Amino acid sequence: SSLIITEQHVEESIVKQYQANKHKMQNIILPNAKIVRQDAFKEFSMVQFVFAPKLEKIEQNGFQKCLSLRKIVCPLLKSARKSAFSCCFCMQGLQCQHLEEVHELTFNNCRVLRQFENHKITELYGNTFSNCMSLRQIVANGVKQCHDDTFSRDYTSIYCPNIPGTSSPLLEPTPLITYDFVDKYSRCANSELKLYINCSVPKTSQYLSVFISKSTKILKDSAFSKCYWLTVVKIPNCTVIEREAFYFCHSLMSIDCSNVKEIGQRAFFQCFMMDHYLLDKVENIESSAFGYNFSLQFIKCPNMQTIRANYYDNFTPIQYIEGANLRAVENRNTYGPKLKVLRNQFLEEGDYELVDKPPLFTRVIFEKSEERRNMLKTVSSWKARSISARNVKFFLLKMKGIE
Template identity: 25%
Template structure:
């Protein structure tokens, strides 16, 4: 699932017809300086690219990479128009050296919430249209800003060179002390927080401990993560980015509908997610509950970034429950017996479902999916299920990135421990020889 490139630049022609794009999750290109126009367009399962030498990304280079989560590159300086358009999941991109961003670069990149670009001098509305998820802006050299640039979810802003306010801010917004603003009700924060404080796709150990305290209801220091041990969920703002709910057993109908800034939900005791509860949470990447049994109609519809959900104990899912979830690659349902109608409609990244107890399949389960989905099950339907094939052995994949690498980190630790053991053996051997 990893594509390794050793050339200094790559074009779409170089990659045509050499492999199935759906199989590529990761790109490693240590020497590549230029990604040519449309080079990786429609790599719908591409999640991570390591490009340490990259300086320029040409037009539509990553267009329609629905699952692209991060580009790891520290030297990037120029991004041409549409480069990341319709990259629904894009969340992490180092822009510190970027001096120019052309039009519609982040168009429909609904998960792109953090913009830090110290050398960027101009910010235009069309660069992000129609994406209004920006939560944090840190642009030390910005001196020109489109008056139409508005973002209701913008909470942290550092633009010390802007002579007057052209960005609409809410009362709850935080600004650095140098930033001139017209809204005097905004809070001044000094020192301005680093982006590392906001890159979180699962709860910390401290937050998990707090959620176990009796009758607890609190937020992190910036009011972006809700931590609760109560049995009732309070009303939450559209700016909420994380949920740690230890005692909740049901997520009610449309409770977090269109909470498009939400990144993760850790709810270990939830057994039921009601109709439309997380519908259109476009940035939601992880939902955890090992007790999860029932997901109702449209519960996770259009969760474009959803990459991990605790599905093993699910007994029932509703119509369109995972419709338009573009980043799901593989799910395992150990207890599910029925696949309802349209349950995985328009899931363009989906490769397989493992359902050992499957007994029946509804109508148009995979409606509008472009590719065939593998269903791993001993069940054989009497009539053909469109856009699917049945088999008894699962497809094998590398670790599917949902927030941070787990398997690779464990492997690095194991290698380091082995190195230390080898050093000890060498020292002991020398000692014994003496």
């Protein structure tokens, strides 16, 4: 699941030999690369982590439609051309202190991008950050020229002190989502809690980050629709999640809904960061409930008899389904490894692989500085392409089973 390329200039022709497995690659390691050429890693939809310590330039569409990309380490990056990261829906942040040049659509549709601060870029385009719903503010102290519509956006303010009369006030930095944060509030014992990011801003649904409620029985239509920062939800006594309840909750990473029996149409549509659902009592799921869940790896649903293909879509890389009463599983997934289904007394072989025990899953770890240092030390010592990718996994990935 890791791809290592040692060339300095990474051309599409070099990457082409890996095209057949591009929807299975989770990590890309480029220890010597200085330039990523046009379209080089376009549509590597399963990639979660890129390590390129010497990278200086990414040409047009270099990482376009890396749908699951969460983190790229490229501290020396100076230029990111048109659509370089377009549709990297899961990318939270980028080391951009040396970045000098961005272009149209460079970060288009980076829906979970939370931070962007740079002092060297001198020119901004109106659509460089288009549809970055979670990006609250762009801090660009060096910008001297802005193109049309740069400042006409509903959800992102821009701080450019060199352009009089256009800059919004400088806001507090927006924290990134970390697994420590998710684990802390997933275990929270509070009966009722609403946590908002940055207390200096109004407490509106847009900034809601944690929602815990033991009194909620039914979650109404569009209850949290477009709560782009919502990360943790605990509704243990809820029995119904109606249509589009978490629609466009791009940052949602954890939900406790252990008593829910019904899930409505598009309930979790475009919840990009959700990697699993534990649906202990769910009996009915409507269409597109998990549409465009680019991080989704497994679903556990003991009471379901049929998993229909229209619950998710071609871009949802689901790898494993478990259900003691499953009679039929429709597989619509064309991305990632072949779908695995836990064997039970009812299922027969189909367009999936029956397994006798849950597989292990990987989760990219990049918050811990010690692991990053170990990884850097290991990668910097590589001399040839033949180095095993297992060394990368040891430092990058934490094996995670199903609990």
